[in-house]
Amino acid sequence: MKKNINNELEQIFAKYSNDEGVLELKEEIKSDLENRYDDYLSQGLDEELAYKRTLESLGSIDETIKEISNSEFNSVPQMRGTSLNGTNLPKNDFVGISLIDGNFNGSVLKGSNFSNSELVQCKFKGCEMSETNFSNSSLIGSAFGGSNLHHATFTGSDLLNARINSASANDCRFDNANLTNTKMTSSSFKNSTFSGATLNHTDFSRSDLSNVAFDNLEIIGVSFNNTSLKNASFNNTTLIGVTFKGVKKKHINQINFINVKMDKITYSSLIGNGIVLNNVEVI
């Protein structure tokens, strides 16, 4: 029946352009209807009635899709205290600004320069921030959930307790950044660089770390659980209390742990995956 719901939605949406807003609406409605269908079943409705009610709940959805596919998001920059959410400020110069609890959610900040700034506990959720420069900034406790951070620079920044979750962050630079307690989960960090970064209790769970080099680092208490480590490297690295649960065996087997030292916790996490380790020194 869920397949039927999906087919029904595909048919309704087939008439409209595939722009981002429309596709996102389809994704949201699909998940809503599936939840609704499950709820009807758990209320004791039979499958057929549950299906019928679920489709009825849509209402005049064509009107809604039309509104969304026609609407251009005309956002006007607004300065309301420290709230800049929903604003369109591409390539802006914010060098050296100081802002605590600032709210930039939903903003377009592509290519902006926030270097040498203090942005403690700021919110950057759902932002377009590709090529944005945060080098040498203090970003303690800031949130970047769901943002586009392609080619962003965090070199030398302090991301203590920050959250970069569900983000698109390929080709980013985290060189010499402090990533202590940083949540970098369910995101894509393909080809990003971390040379000289502090990785202490950083959580990379469920992220894509393909082609990332973690060479010459001391990595402590970091979770690589359920990550993709395709072509990742760990040369000359010390790993203490690091976990690799659910990582694909073929990815780990590709890693040459050259000149690597690890403690027993890390060693057993890898061995537990059925990995054979020859060159490592257990400390």
Add this chain to the structure above:
Amino acid sequence: MTDNKLTSDILRGHTDTMILKLLLDEDHYGYEIIKLILNNSDNQYDLKEATMYSSLKRLENDLSITWYWGEGLKGGRRKYYQITEHGREMYQRNIENWQYSLKILEKLL
């Protein structure tokens, strides 16, 4: 559930304010908003997806709300809606408007 067309027209006219009220305290995703409205109305008002998403789009366009991708229960991503300072002001204004209208209607009906 009410099938009275007029009643649901009046309710539908206040969808924006209902959603703003729910977002005052907490961020929510789409279906969560529908369920909360159903529960808070003692199962009297089942908001249609079409009505809700039109309303969310309107609120987004006038900068009353914003959204971000969060994690869903079974992996996947989910759009969470969040009220802005402007949205809070809009909510207050809508409530005052409603109370004013109510006073007039009481005299007239």
